[in-house]
Amino acid sequence: MNKRTELNFAKEVIxxxxxxxxxxxxxxxxxxxxxxxxxxxxxxxxxxxxxxxxYELGFSIGLLSDKEKRGYTIDELVxxxxxxxxxxxxxFQASTKKDVxxxxxxxxxxxxxNGGLALKEDRSVFVHLDRIREDLGSKQQREYELxxxxxxxxxxxxKKTYDRLIELYSSIFDDLTQSEIKKLIYARNxxxxxxxxxx
Numbered sequence: 001m002n003k004r005t006e007l008n009f010a011k012e013v014i015x016x017x018x019x020x021x022x023x024x025x026x027x028x029x030x031x032x033x034x035x036x037x038x039x040x041x042x043x044x045x046x047x048x049x050x051x052x053x054x055y056e057l058g059f060s061i062g063l064l065s066d067k068e069k070r071g072y073t074i075d076e077l078v079x080x081x082x083x084x085x086x087x088x089x090x091x092f093q094a095s096t097k098k099d100v101x102x103x104x105x106x107x108x109x110x111x112x113x114n115g116g117l118a119l120k121e122d123r124s125v126f127v128h129l130d131r132i133r134e135d136l137g138s139k140q141q142r143e144y145e146l147x148x149x150x151x152x153x154x155x156x157x158x159k160k161t162y163d164r165l166i167e168l169y170s171s172i173f174d175d176l177t178q179s180e181i182k183k184l185i186y187a188r189n190x191x192x193x194x195x196x197x198x199x
Contacts, residue, residue, distance in 0.1 A: 002035045007100045013037040016108045017048065024119045041123045047071060048107070049195055050100070057092040057103045059111060064125055072129045074107065075131045077114040079132050080125065105183065146175055153180075162187035 026039040039046040060071025092103040097116040156165040
């Protein structure tokens with residue numbers, strides 16, 4: 001017997017997520033037993049999946065009319081309920097039968113707690129989820145840019161190339177740490193000493 005078959009992934013999902021068919025307008029439309037169980041209503045799709053290599057368990061929900069079929073994650077649903085809150089990423093990984101059962105139950109609880117309007121096919125929820133995804137994407141892009149600037153600035157700090165360090169730190173001034181502000185002040189003072197007043 002295949003090891004993945006022994007995990008009973010699909011069986012556990014169908015049993016634990018039966019509220020989708022009983023309480024909401026969803027029907028089970030497909031399963032490959034090992035990796036994905038799919039539900040659909042008239043407007044919405046849900047995929048509950050078990051990644052083939054990583055054994056990550058996940059959930060996605062989206063509109064059937066979305067041509068890209070880019071479902072929203074449980075993370076995004078949780079953020080929707082508590083806008084602005086900083087949350088740790090939700091991550092489930094299970095490679096044993098016991099862990100699969102436990103993680104599916106926990107995932108189900110999160111969907112029940114946070115999926116309300118999306119499960120009821122409220123289209124406005126998906127507009128809000130789009131905004132959350134865009135905001136999160138912008139935030140991640142900004143964090144990436146800050147890391148790159150800081151990495152480059154650190155090199156100029158080591159080389160005592162203060163004019164370039166000042167340019168870089170000035171470009172992210174509002175995001176500087178106390179330590180970085182001190183370095184910026186120091187660099188400016190060093191340039192003043194040699195007559196290069198660069199503010």
